[in-house]
Amino acid sequence: MAINSAHAWAIFISGQGSNMSALMDLRDECPMRLVVVSRPGTYGELRARRSGIPVKILDKEVNWLELVQELKNMGVTHIFLAGFMKIIPPEFLKAWGRPILNIHPSLLPKYPGLNSIEKAYNDGEAIGVTVHQVTPEVDGGAIVLQQCVYKPDTLKDYSLDEAEFTVHTAEYQLVRRAMRRASCWT
Ligand code: GRF
Numbered sequence: 001m002a003i004n005s006a007h008a009w010a011i012f013i014s015g016q017g018s019n020m021s022a023l024m025d026l027r028d029e030c031p032m033r034l035v036v037v038s039r040p041g042t043y044g045e046l047r048a049r050r051s052g053i054p055v056k057i058l059d060k061e062v063n064w065l066e067l068v069q070e071l072k073n074m075g076v077t078h079i080f081l082a083g084f085m086k087i088i089p090p091e092f093l094k095a096w097g098r099p100i101l102n103i104h105p106s107l108l109p110k111y112p113g114l115n116s117i118e119k120a121y122n123d124g125e126a127i128g129v130t131v132h133q134v135t136p137e138v139d140g141g142a143i144v145l146q147q148c149v150y151k152p153d154t155l156k157d158y159s160l161d162e163a164e165f166t167v168h169t170a171e172y173q174l175v176r177r178a179m180r181r182a183s184c185w186t
Contacts, residue, residue, distance in 0.1 A: 007183055010034040010076045012084035017044025019082035019103055022172035023179055024051055030183050033074045036067075038086045064092040071096070078182055081134060082175060090136045099185050100134040101144060103175050105167050108132060108146070112139030117167050121160050124152050129171045131178035145178045 008031040011020045020035065035048035038058045048055045056070070071079070081088070081102040088100065106116035107128040120127045128148040135141040149170045150163060158166070 007031070007077045007186075008033045008075050009078045009080060009179070009183075010036055010071055010074075011048075012036040012038070012079060012081045013042075013044040013048065014038045014085035015042055015044050015083045017042070017047040017083070018168065019171055019175050020044060021047055021051075023080060023082060023175055024053070026176055026179055027053075030179050033076050034071070036084075038084060044083070058086070062086070064089055065095055068092060068095040078185070079134075080175070080179060087138060088134055093134065093136060099182055101131055101178055101182055102134050102139070102141070103171055103178075104130050104132065104139050105171060106130065106139075107148060108139055108143060117164050118160060121155065121163055124155060126151050127155070127163060127167055129167060129174050131174055144181065145174055147174055 010033055011023055013020050013035060024032065032053050035053050035055045036058060037045045037048060037055055040057045045055065077098060079100040081100065093100070104112070104116065106112070106120060107126055108130040110125065111120050117127060126148055127150040128146060130146045131144045132139070133141040133144060147170055149167050150158070155163065
């Protein structure tokens with residue numbers, strides 16, 4: 001599958017930025033124009049600034065339509081939410097009208113929302129990671145890629161900390177696969 005040469009990404013983050021860093025490994029083949037940060041002062045912001053990719057800090061009250069215009073003016077065609085903790089409002093989705101991906105550490109549609117690894121672990125349920133398209137429904141939207149990391153019967157051999165570490169490592173592989181795949185979308 002040929003990568004669409006006219007595409008360019010913006011990565012949206014709020015926290016540590018470890019998924020963003022994983023995605024940046026692809027920057028030679030998947031151009032990255034902007035990192036959008038909702039929480040200034042985080043390690044994610046520092047990592048983004050060190051990368052040399054332009055960084056935009058969001059205001060507390062985001063003007064979502066202005067942000068769409070800014071992204072379009074910069075030639076951004078694809079967005080990856082990599083640990084972005086703000087809800088993307090419907091007016092942004094409508095005005096943007098192009099692919100937006102999100103990484104979530106569960107086997108969606110199970111365990112949407114916060115603390116999903118811990119919840120699945122405590123329930124003794126399978127744990128995995130999902131990249132999906134963003135819709136107005138939080139952690140809803142069509143699944144692009146999904147990977148099971150722990151089946152219920154293997155979980156008992158691992159602590160929650162160990163499980164979280166392994167799931168996050170699996171996220172880094174999945175986000176890169178999803179970015180490569182979505183880079184072919186026009
Ligand atoms: C990841 O587990 C992501 O799936 C979730 O928030 C976490 C962000 O971690 N939505 P990081 O900022 O990428 O290190």
